[in-house]
Amino acid sequence: MTEFDAVYYDGRTSARKPVRVRGxxxxxxIVGEGLRLDVPLGKLRVDPPVGGTxxxxxxxxxxxxxxxxxxxxxxxFPRAHALEGWVHSLERRWxxxxxxxxxxxxxxxxxxxxxxxxxxxxxxxxxxxxxxxKLGEQTLGFFEGxxxxxxxxxxxxxxxxxxRFATLTAGLADGYSYRLLPRDCRGIGANAFALPxxxxxxxxxxxxxxxxxxxISAVLAHEIGHVRHRHGLRMTLQAAGLAALAxxxxxxxTSITSLATTLPTALLQxxxxxxxxxxxxxxxxxxxxxxxxxxxAFAEIMLLLEKDHKKRSGGESRDxxxxxxxxxxxxxxxxxxx
Amino acid sequence: xxxxxxDRGAAGNVAGPEKxxxxxxxxxxxxxxxxxIVNLALTIVTLGIYSAWAKVRKRRYFYGHTRIxxxxxxxxxNPLAILKGRLIAVAAxxxxxxxxxxxxxxxxxxxxxxxxxxxxxxxxxxxxxAYNTAYRNVRFRFEGTYKACLKVVLVYGWLVxxxxxxxxxxHRLIRFVAENHRYGTTRFEVADFxxxxxxAYANAYGLGxxxxxALFGLGFAAMRTKSPLLFPGGVVxxxxxxxxxxxxxxxRTTNAIWNAxxxxxxxxxxxxxARDMIWLYFSxxxxxxxxxxxxxxxAVVRAMRYRxxxxxxxxxxxxxxxxxxxxxxxSVAGEEVAELFDIDIAL
Numbered sequence: 001m002t003e004f005d006a007v008y009y010d011g012r013t014s015a016r017k018p019v020r021v022r023g024x025x026x027x028x029x030i031v032g033e034g035l036r037l038d039v040p041l042g043k044l045r046v047d048p049p050v051g052g053t054x055x056x057x058x059x060x061x062x063x064x065x066x067x068x069x070x071x072x073x074x075x076x077f078p079r080a081h082a083l084e085g086w087v088h089s090l091e092r093r094w095x096x097x098x099x100x101x102x103x104x105x106x107x108x109x110x111x112x113x114x115x116x117x118x119x120x121x122x123x124x125x126x127x128x129x130x131x132x133x134k135l136g137e138q139t140l141g142f143f144e145g146x147x148x149x150x151x152x153x154x155x156x157x158x159x160x161x162x163x164r165f166a167t168l169t170a171g172l173a174d175g176y177s178y179r180l181l182p183r184d185c186r187g188i189g190a191n192a193f194a195l196p197x198x199x200x201x202x203x204x205x206x207x208x209x210x211x212x213x214x215x216i217s218a219v220l221a222h223e224i225g226h227v228r229h230r231h232g233l234r235m236t237l238q239a240a241g242l243a244a245l246a247x248x249x250x251x252x253x254t255s256i257t258s259l260a261t262t263l264p265t266a267l268l269q270x271x272x273x274x275x276x277x278x279x280x281x282x283x284x285x286x287x288x289x290x291x292x293x294x295x296x297a298f299a300e301i302m303l304l305l306e307k308d309h310k311k312r313s314g315g316e317s318r319d320x321x322x323x324x325x326x327x328x329x330x331x332x333x334x335x336x337x338x
Numbered sequence: 339x340x341x342x343x344x345d346r347g348a349a350g351n352v353a354g355p356e357k358x359x360x361x362x363x364x365x366x367x368x369x370x371x372x373x374x375i376v377n378l379a380l381t382i383v384t385l386g387i388y389s390a391w392a393k394v395r396k397r398r399y400f401y402g403h404t405r406i407x408x409x410x411x412x413x414x415x416n417p418l419a420i421l422k423g424r425l426i427a428v429a430a431x432x433x434x435x436x437x438x439x440x441x442x443x444x445x446x447x448x449x450x451x452x453x454x455x456x457x458x459x460x461x462x463x464x465x466x467x468a469y470n471t472a473y474r475n476v477r478f479r480f481e482g483t484y485k486a487c488l489k490v491v492l493v494y495g496w497l498v499x500x501x502x503x504x505x506x507x508x509h510r511l512i513r514f515v516a517e518n519h520r521y522g523t524t525r526f527e528v529a530d531f532x533x534x535x536x537x538a539y540a541n542a543y544g545l546g547x548x549x550x551x552a553l554f555g556l557g558f559a560a561m562r563t564k565s566p567l568l569f570p571g572g573v574v575x576x577x578x579x580x581x582x583x584x585x586x587x588x589x590r591t592t593n594a595i596w597n598a599x600x601x602x603x604x605x606x607x608x609x610x611x612a613r614d615m616i617w618l619y620f621s622x623x624x625x626x627x628x629x630x631x632x633x634x635x636x637a638v639v640r641a642m643r644y645r646x647x648x649x650x651x652x653x654x655x656x657x658x659x660x661x662x663x664x665x666x667x668x669s670v671a672g673e674e675v676a677e678l679f680d681i682d683i684a685l
Contacts, residue, residue, distance in 0.1 A: 007409075009475030014522065014660040016409065016474060050395050051369050053402025054410050062662065064475040066409075084391070090376045097372040100379035101632075107382045249378065249631055 004072035008032055011062030021065060023076045030065065046077045048084035051091070104249075111245055117275070120237035124230045129175045132233050133197030139232070140195055143185070151182035151204055158182055161207065164217050165200070167291055168224055176227055180220070182207070190308050194223040196232035209304050218288060218298035225283030231276045281330055285337035299334035302327055357653045358607075363646035365403035367636040373399055374635040390421035400642065401471065406651050414477075415470040457487035460515075468519060476662045482518030490514045505539035506532075516599055522660040524602040531598035538590030542583045549579040585615040596649065603655030609648045618644055 002023035007016045008030060019032035028044070030037040045058040055073045057065040067073065079085065090096040151158060165180040172178070176198035183201050185191070190205040200223045202216075210216045226232065285295040306327045377392035394417045401411040434452075461484050468480035494510045497503035509532055519526040556572045589610040596608035622637035 011475060012662055013658065014474035014476045014662075015658040047398075050398045050402060051365075051373060053399060056412060062475070066475075084395070087376060087380065087391070087395070091372045094372065097375050100372075100375040103379040103382060104375060248381075249634075 002072045002075045004067055004069035006030075006057075006065040006067035006069070008035065009064045009066070011059075011064065019065070021067070021072075023072065028076070041076070044077075046073060046080050048081040049073075049088045108245070108249065112242070116238050116241045116245070117234070119241060120234040123237050124233050127230075127233060129197070132230065133177070135233060135236065136195035136197035136199055140181075140199055140201075143183070143201060147187055148183035148185040148201065148203075150184065152184045153182060153204055153207060157207075160213070161202075161216065164213060165220055168217060168221055168287060172224075172228070174228055178224065178227065190305060192219050192223050194226035194232065196227070196230065198227050200224065200227070209308055210301055211304065212297065212300075214293050214297040215301035215304070217291075217293055218284060218295070218301050221284035221287045222280050222298070224287065225280035226276070228283060229276070229279055231280065235273065235276070277330075278333075281333060285334060289337075295334045295337040299331040302331050302334065355654075359407045359651040359653060359657075361646040361649040361651065362405040363403060363643045364405065365400060365639050365642065367639045370399060370639050371635040387421065390424055391417040393417075393420055404642075404646060406473070407653075407657055409474050409657075412472040412475075413470055414472060415466070453491075454488075457491050458484050461487050464515060464519075473521070474657065474660070476522040476660050479520040479522075479663060480515075480518055481520060482514060486518075487514060502543065505536045509535045512595060516595065520663065521601050523663045524660050527600040529598040529600070531594045534594035534597075535591050538587055538594065541590075542587045545586075546579070546583055549575070549583075581620065582616055585619050586612040589615040592645075602660065603653055604657075605652045605654075607650040607652060609650075610645065611648070614644065614648075 004021050004023075006019050006021050008019040009016060017032045017035060019030050019035065022029045022031070023041075025041075027038050027040045030039065039059055043060050047056045047058075049055065049070065052070075054066050054068055055070060057067070057073070059065065081088075090100070153161075161182060162180055165178070169178040178198040179200070181199055181201045183203060185201075185203045185205075188203055188205075190203060190209040192200065192202040192206055194200050200220060202220070202223075206219065207216060210219075281298070284298055288295050288297065373395060377388070377395060380388040381392050394413065394415055397413040397415070401413040404411045461480070461482055464480040464482065468478040471478045490510050494507040497507040512535075513528055513531075516526055516528045553572055553576060556575065560569060560572070589612040593608045593610055596606040599606055618641060622633075622641065625633035626637055
């Protein structure tokens, strides 16, 4: 027989009544001032244990017993909650908590390094090209007018560059509508960027920086690589996934602490973009060979861009290098590309 | 069984000497850390399904450790119901963000159902949470109707467009939320808290104005001197300032609301201090950032303990006399969707 102290509530008011409860095999007996109640065990519902919080036994008609005598409740209702009883036993011991920590850390690590990029790649596969193009249009709308004006290059020069771009994109047949958009973007410097859906923006400054048109082709091939591998879309999806993951893991605290996850998230984003740059580089090397050019042109333009960057550094412009892998490494890869 | 819908319940009639009951919060960071991390790991292993149980266990832990007059609160939601709600919520959020990413031009169309549905979500969510919260075996209830909530949003919601009038709208909304709560059959009465509530925002707006002026000054200085330190300085000033204002508004408005609430013979005293809150939030932020999130449970427990330590229930009658109302089921979908959309009016 189990016996324990409890507080009894009748289910009609908030009045508490201290009682003594005696537990038998098939029923419990509740005895208090002016109260004597027998309740069959089958009519009782007990809440699963959580930490050291008080246990509640729900009686028929909304009445309730509350007690701090955990041992007595366990003795009366052994194995009342298969799942949560087991969880409770995990939560009570540090070794299990540390094991849980290991599982969580491993998952977080895997998600960030492999899981999210992989998931983004898979999800991107389900996104129709038309949707992607729409995403690109939005981004383009941001650049046009605000940061960039139509190119100041001569018509013949532009014609020649379009010709080169056409050679690079000829026969790709991947559903993207490739377009080269030469633009005069003063604040951005020598740069080129690919937008989801096939638009490639190239600044006049880049054209002027290049010593040969093959070097321009090398940059364009790199940007085409971004389009083909759907990097814009994948970055967007990865950013969303990362934000969701951070919110799921640490969204517990007050909203202001979500600031704490902003910086690490931004750093991880940069890591991602570095990986994507390498992927685009590889594509560029391969494509340059296919159209009869040498990846060496890529190495040359990288050197020029780096020099240009060093000259202009200190300015607040979005530069080509902040999110790119170490240039020396990229140049080396271009020179040793098969 | 019909329950008379009395305004103050039985408790209002019982007079007695005034008694102060400080709110006790007895949770331990270590114990909660274990619950938190096991919750996370099981959620991962079960591909998210366990998250419903995790939510219930977390709430039950915190409610169970919040005590007034020695008696703890109870959270009674059924994890299966929460799981169902979550599935609905995830579907809704997927549609919303999917459209947002791939057709942002059409996303504004989704704001229409959100504007019409928002009040519904808010009302359902409050009803679910209130119904599943009990103290001394008497449930809370939320009896605000969708129509009344929509009315508040439509009549005062446009004030949001004039940023400076937003506090008035928020005050109306909180008044609506508070007034429609009941503890058992006893209605929450809310005295006028317009003055301290809006006053807190007015001060914050004033400080914000000073902050913006300082930032402009810094911007000019940066253009003149081209000092490399001025830009990061501006960023620190901006975020630091926002932080101060957030904590200040949080402390003052919470006090304003709770000091105005009465439940039958009970009134409340909330004495949160802005400078304590600033330090609390700031140190929590640092702790979470430097432990890669592992300090989250500690930070949460600490914030709740502070809040409890500054809250007192003043009883001019006995806590015994509150009557339980009629049972009625409240569905969960609203609560989960509202949570994911971050629709939350905290009291």
